[in-house]
Amino acid sequence: MLKYTIAFLKIHEKLLMINRQKAPWQGAWNGVGGKLEPGETPEACVIREIWEETGIVVHDQQFRGIxxxxxxxEPIQGMYVFLANISAQEVMDLPRATREGILALKDISWILSEDNFGIVPSIRFFLKHTLDETNRPVDYHCVFDGDEIVRTEVRPLHEAVLR
Structure with a gap:
């Protein structure tokens, strides 16, 4: 089992992102999520983390891969990726500072821009595919040298992960 979850909360053509206040990726925009607690499922973790970081309750999160x-x-690490649609009423007080960082809505085109160096680097690699709900969940694999991605690969998921 992987140690982390990440969620992308979508409203129209924008995502609710957090500018991280602490490492890893301090100062970079990221999805919301965090570490699984002992005995917690990835689905329960992502619901809890979304609530803790945003105050939003979701129940329709979709598993989109890892x-x-x-x-x-170091040994391979990873996270479960989820997508959830939210409403405008849930994000009326943005941008907003939280203990984890600054929450704000960001245009998907801005997030995916090759000229944007303020996003966690791996997000540009997997986000477009993740947002297309017709795509089957896969493993988006990255190899790093320091903070730089040196190789990426999209791999099929084993059936055990899809259950």
């Missing part, structure tokens, strides 16, 4: 990465000579 992101795995190989940091410098």
């Amino acid at each position: 992101v795995t990465w190989e940091p410098d000579k």
